[in-house]
Amino acid sequence: MTSISLDTMLADNFSPFELVEITAKGKLFTIVNAKIDQKGWNQKEAAIELNVTQPRISNLKNYQHDKFSIEVLMKIADRLGCKIEVGTDNGLNISISE
Secondary structure, eight states, rough: OOOOOOOHHHHHHHHHHHHHHHHHHHHHHHHHHHHHHHHOOOOHHHHHHSSOHHHHHHHHHOOGGOOOOHHHHHHHHTTTTOEEEEEETTOEEEEEOO
C-alpha cells in the first residue's frame, strides 16, 4: 500500500498561491465566526452590525469558502476589530489576530 502525505497531496494539486489563499481564508473564517459568537449575535444582528445581508452571514457561518474573497473576509474581520498584517518576508505571510 502506498501512502501519501497531506503536504505532498496539497503541493501536487494546488499552486503556492492557492495554498496561501486556502490558509488565509481558513484563518479568517475561524476568527470571524469566533468573534460573532463572542458577541452573542444571531445572524440577523451580525448582518446589521457588519453591514452585510443575513444570507451572507449564513454563508460565513457555514464556512462556504467559495462564496468569499479574501478581500471581503478581511473587511469583515476589520469591522470586528481584528488586526490583519500582510508581509512578504520569506514569501507571503498573512497574520490575523483578535
